[in-house]
Every structure is written in structure tokens, then in C-alpha cells.
Amino acid sequence: MSTRVMALTVVVVAVGGFAASAAQAQIRSAVAAEKPAFKVPRTSWGDPDLQGVWDYRTITPMERRPELGDRQFYTDEEIAELEGRATKRMTQNPDTTVQTGLVHAEYLTDPGRHVDESKRTSLILDPQNGKMPPLTPEAQARQQQGAAARTAGGAGPAGGRVDSYLDRPLYERCITRGLPSTILPTLYNNNIRITQGPGYVAIVHEMIHETRVVPLDGAPFSGIRSYLGESRGHWEGDTLVVESRNFNGKTNYRGSGENLVLTERYTKVSPDRIDFRLTFNDAMQWVQPWTVAYFLRPSDGELYEYACHEGNYGLRNILEEARLADKAAAAAKKQ
Amino acid sequence: MTIRLAGLASVLLLGVGAQPAAAHHSFAAEFDANAPVTLHGTITKLEWINPHSWLHIDVKNPDGTTTAWMIEGATPNTLLRRGFNRDTVKTGTEITIVGYRAKSGANRANGRDLILPDGSRLFMGSAGTDAPQDGRAPLGEQ
Numbered sequence: 001m002s003t004r005v006m007a008l009t010v011v012v013v014a015v016g017g018f019a020a021s022a023a024q025a026q027i028r029s030a031v032a033a034e035k036p037a038f039k040v041p042r043t044s045w046g047d048p049d050l051q052g053v054w055d056y057r058t059i060t061p062m063e064r065r066p067e068l069g070d071r072q073f074y075t076d077e078e079i080a081e082l083e084g085r086a087t088k089r090m091t092q093n094p095d096t097t098v099q100t101g102l103v104h105a106e107y108l109t110d111p112g113r114h115v116d117e118s119k120r121t122s123l124i125l126d127p128q129n130g131k132m133p134p135l136t137p138e139a140q141a142r143q144q145q146g147a148a149a150r151t152a153g154g155a156g157p158a159g160g161r162v163d164s165y166l167d168r169p170l171y172e173r174c175i176t177r178g179l180p181s182t183i184l185p186t187l188y189n190n191n192i193r194i195t196q197g198p199g200y201v202a203i204v205h206e207m208i209h210e211t212r213v214v215p216l217d218g219a220p221f222s223g224i225r226s227y228l229g230e231s232r233g234h235w236e237g238d239t240l241v242v243e244s245r246n247f248n249g250k251t252n253y254r255g256s257g258e259n260l261v262l263t264e265r266y267t268k269v270s271p272d273r274i275d276f277r278l279t280f281n282d283a284m285q286w287v288q289p290w291t292v293a294y295f296l297r298p299s300d301g302e303l304y305e306y307a308c309h310e311g312n313y314g315l316r317n318i319l320e321e322a323r324l325a326d327k328a329a330a331a332a333k334k335q
Numbered sequence: 336m337t338i339r340l341a342g343l344a345s346v347l348l349l350g351v352g353a354q355p356a357a358a359h360h361s362f363a364a365e366f367d368a369n370a371p372v373t374l375h376g377t378i379t380k381l382e383w384i385n386p387h388s389w390l391h392i393d394v395k396n397p398d399g400t401t402t403a404w405m406i407e408g409a410t411p412n413t414l415l416r417r418g419f420n421r422d423t424v425k426t427g428t429e430i431t432i433v434g435y436r437a438k439s440g441a442n443r444a445n446g447r448d449l450i451l452p453d454g455s456r457l458f459m460g461s462a463g464t465d466a467p468q469d470g471r472a473p474l475g476e477q
Contacts, residue, residue, distance in 0.1 A: 110413040162364060172361070174386060188413045206412065304412040311384025314407070317443065318364045324439040 040238045040268045045198045047216075048238040050266055053303045054274060054296035056183075057112025057190040059086050062292065064122035064130030072128065073119045086113035110188040116294045117273075123185070125277070125293040132254070133286045139255055162322035165315060170251060172315060174308035176227040177207045178251030179244055180262055180278060185294070192296075193303045194266075201233055201240060209306045214242050225258065227251055240266040256285040272298050362435075366445045370436040374404055374444065378428045383411045383421075390424070390446065392432065406432050406446040428452065 041049040059082060064071075074082070116123065122130030135143065161167040170176050182205045183192070193204040201214045214233040221230050225248040233242040242264040249258035265277040274296040281289040362368070376392035388408040393401040408414065424430075429452055434444040 110409070110416060160361060160364065188410055301416065304415065306385050306410065306412060308386040311382060311389065312386060313389060313405075314365060314387060317437070318361070320441070321365055321438050324441075328439075 038268075038270055041271075043196055047196060047198075047235065048240065048268060049196065050194045050201075050240060050268055050274060051196055053191055053193045053299040053301075055112075055191050055299040056185055056276070056294060056296050057110070058114055058116045058123070058185045058294055059083070059112060060116040060120065060123055060185075060294065062123050062184070063132060064124070068121050068130075070129065071121060072130070074115060074121055079115045079119065082115055083113055086111075110190075111185065112190065118293065118295065120293075123292040123294055124290060126291040127288070133288045133290050135255070136283070136285060136287055139285045143255060162318055165319060168315060168318065170227070171208070172318075174208060174312050174315075176210060176251060177205070178253070179228050179247070180253055180260075180280070181251075182207050182210065182228075183264070183278065184292070189306055191299050191303045201242070203231075203242075204303060206303050206306055208308050212244075221246060225249070229260075229262075236265075238267060240264075242266075253280075254285075256280065256282040259284045266296075362445065365437060365443075366435045367438045368435055370438075372432075372434055372436045372444055374406075374432045374434075376401075376404065376430065376432070378424060378426050378430060379403070380426065381421075381424050383414075385412075386410055388414060390432075390449070392430065402442060404432075404442045404444065406434060406444050406449075408446050408449075424449070424451075 189207040191206040195202045214231045229244045229247040231244040244262040261281045263279040267275045279291045376394040380391040382389040390406040431450040433448040434446040437443040
């Protein structure tokens with residue numbers, strides 16, 4: 001199935017000149033047209049069966065690189081080059097003369113080595129320019145205020161302020177990765193496990209080992225806010241649709257927090273692929289909703305527990321480094 | 336500390352620059368990308384713990400004493416997926432570590448390469464390629 005979609009994509013790319021929307025429609029119609037050929041397996045109680053451990057590693061960027069302009073798809077040559085470079089990165093000795101360590105040292109990470117099978121040049125499917133939509137005027141003002149506050153208060157040392165553990169991000173403190181970050185391709189632990197029961201779907205996120213138990217029975221949102229918000233699901237044909245809202249505002253994604261509404265769509269399109277789509281909607285943040293899409297593949301192995309807090313020496317070390325730096329600065333001042 | 340370290344490890348200053356970032360376990364808040372270090376020592380313990388593994392080694396000093404170092408490695412999940420297991424790196428094995436020192440000069444480092452006695456390397460992977468985003472999460476996200 002996916003091979004056929006890819007073949008069609010190649011044709012779309014080859015003929016060029018197609019409007020981006022036409023290309024996208026082609027893919028969608030190809031998926032739709034192929035649906036009768038693939039009968040989605042069912043659970044014993046009759047729901048589409050999406051269960052398993054699914055891997056969403058990809059080197060496809062969230063937003064299209066500017067130099068690609070309006071081009072929606074990579075060529076096969078570009079894919080070969082990108083994947084070759086990513087493979088080299090994972091298998092060859094590091095070059096000691098180049099920069100390291102932006103967040104994690106890159107050599108500690110596992111972002112995969114594949115361009116998404118859609119061949120798109122961005123994970124963002126909509127808008128078709130492959131970019132996040134513009135911020136609302138209110139969001140722009142908030143962003144400017146935040147930048148001004150940081151300038152006034154000082155950005156702190158490299159890596160951010162370290163006056164207290166409370167200065168450190170929730171992710172670094174092993175509290176949560178937050179939604180949607182935990183479902184977007186990232187540095188490592190790009191796996192989820194889907195488990196189904198009558199009336200419920202459980203989604204386990206490997207990154208910081210969080211689980212969402214999603215009711216499918218039409219239960220209303222309670223309005224209780226939490227780090228992962230509240231998720232409610234339903235079936236649209238063979239597609240699992242999960243809507244999440246009521247985030248507590250302590251996590252945010254590019255400025256969007258408590259007003260964010262996320263809609264995930266999981267569609268099994270072949271025995272070993274799930275077409276995953278995620279729509280962001282926050283009228284306070286972006287001028288229009290936007291959607292990312294990528295394929296989930298069966299994981300090579302198990303989903304491992306990521307009991308992040310068990311040995312979080314890093315947080316302790318970061319605080320210790322900062323206090324030692326304070327002492328050194330104080331001593332230097334006295335001299 | 337630096338003088339002592341120079342006696343037991345080759346410290347290479349390559350003049351590379353690090354950029355600050357605020358995300359999970361900021362490298363820049365803990366380690367100095369301008370202070371690569373090479374250490375030769377014997378493994379005393381490998382802690383398979385989250386969010387990151389920690390390798391403990393004893394580095395021999397010229398006077399016969401040893402200094403304990405802690406080396407940060409990838410998360411156990413990533414190590415497992417790269418083919419590591421408990422038999423890959425055993426206590427007592429003499430190894431070489433290439434990594435980056437803690438900013439304060441404490442005996443800690445972020446490990447980039449682990450070189451086994453037969454010359455094979457673990458924790459492999461080139462830094463600094465310009466593949467799209469290089470797998471980095473957009474900075475500042477939560």
C-alpha cells in the first residue's frame with residue numbers, strides 16, 4: 001500500500017507543475033482508493049485494531065526549509081542524500097572538530113534516519129507552504145512581552161537560569177514532556193504503544209512514560225485541567241479520532257498552552273503503517289488551524305519504560321555546576 | 336585540577352563553540368563543549384538508569400592512585416536499540432573515553448566515544464551534520 005502511495009507520489013513529483021493542492025489531493029485520493037484493498041483488522045469486539053508498538057522516528061523537519069520554496073516533495077536523489085547523511089551520523093566516528101551539544105549532545109540521540117514515506121519536505125501538511133501559520137496579533141504581543149522580560153531579567157547562563165530546580169523545564173525535571181511534544185518526532189524514545197479495550201484506547205508515550213486512557217463512549221469533557229489535558233476519542237469509519245483539550249498551561253507548545261485543542265487521527269492504511277495526523281487549533285495563538293502528518297511504523301522492539309526520575313543526576317549536576325560557578329564568581333570578585 | 340588532569344588525560348581544546356539552549360538536560364548547563372577530554376580507565380560500574388546512563392571508571396594517576404570519573408551516556412532505551420546489552424561493557428574492562436568535561440572541572444564528562452580494547456567504538460555518531468534539524472527538537476519547547 002505505502003509503496004503504491006510512494007509510487008504515485010513520485011509520479012506527482014515527476015510531472016511537476018502540479019499545484020500543491022492537486023498533489024495533496026492525489027495522495028489522499030490514493031489512500032482512499034486503496035482502502036478497499038486493505039481491510040483493517042478488527043478487535044474481538046469489532047473496533048479497528050490499531051494495537052502495537054509504533055515508531056515515529058523521522059528526519060523530515062517540522063517546517064519546510066526556506067531554500068525549497070514551494071516544493072512539497074523531496075526528489076529520490078535528495079532523499080538518498082539526506083538518509084545517507086543520517087546513516088553516516090549514526091555509524092561513523094564523530095568528527096571532533098565540529099560543534100557539539102546544543103541540547104543533548106547529538107551523539108546521545110536516536111532520531112532515526114528516514115525521510116517520512118510521504119516524501120513531503122515538511123511534517124506540516126496544512127498549510128501547504130509547509131510552515132506554521134502566522135501568530136495572531138495577541139500572540140505576537142505576548143511573544144514580544146516575553147522577550148522583553150527575558151532581556152530585562154537576563155537570560156542567565158548558557159543553558160538557561162539555574163537559581164533553583166524550579167527554573168528548570170518540566171521535561172528536564174522528568175515531570176512531563178507535555179502534549180503535543182510527546183507525540184512529535186524528537187531526539188529519542190519516538191515510540192508509542194496503543195492498547196485497546198471495549199470503550200477505551202490507551203496510548204503509552206515512551207518519552208517520560210506517560211499514558212493516556214482515552215474514553216470512546218462519548219463521555220463529555222470534565223473540564224479538569226492537567227499536563228496532558230483531557231483526551232476523548234471516537235471512530236470515524238476506520239479512523240480513530242482523539243481530541244485533547246483542557247491543558248493546565250504549565251506546558252506549552254510554541255506559546256500555545258491552555259487554549260490548545262489537539263485532534264489526532266490514526267488510520268491504519270496497511271498491515272504495518274498508520275497514517276497519523278495531528279491538528280493544532282488555538283485561535284488565541286495562530287490565525288488558522290494547522291496539521292502535521294506522518295506514518296507510524298511498527299517498532300523494531302519493545303517499548304521500554306523510561307522511568308526518567310530514577311537517576312536524574314543531570315538535574316542535580318546542573319544545579320551543582322551553577323553553585324560552583326557562583327562561588328568562583330564570588331571569589332573572583334573578592335580578588 | 337587542570338594541571339592534575341593534564342597528567343592523566345589529554346585535554347584537547349579545539350575552539351569549538353556551544354550555543355545555549357533551554358530544553359531537556361541542557362548540555363550547555365552542565366558540560367563545556369570547549370573542553371573535550373580523553374580518559375583511559377577501568378570500568379567500575381555501568382548504571383543503566385533513566386533518563387541517562389552513567390558509566391563509572393577509575394582513571395590511574397601517575398603516582399599509582401586512581402581517580403573516579405562519571406561519564407554520561409545515552410538513555411538505556413537508545414543504548415539497547417543500538418545493540419548494547421549488559422555483556423557489551425563489563426566491569427573491569429579497560430577503555431578509553433572521549434567526551435566533554437563538566438564546566439566546573441568536576442570529574443564528570445559527557446561521553447561521546449567509548450573505545451574498547453580491540454579498538455571498536457560505542458556511543459558512535461557524528462555531531463554537526465546539517466540534515467534537516469538533525470533530529471533536534473525545536474529549542475525552547477515544553
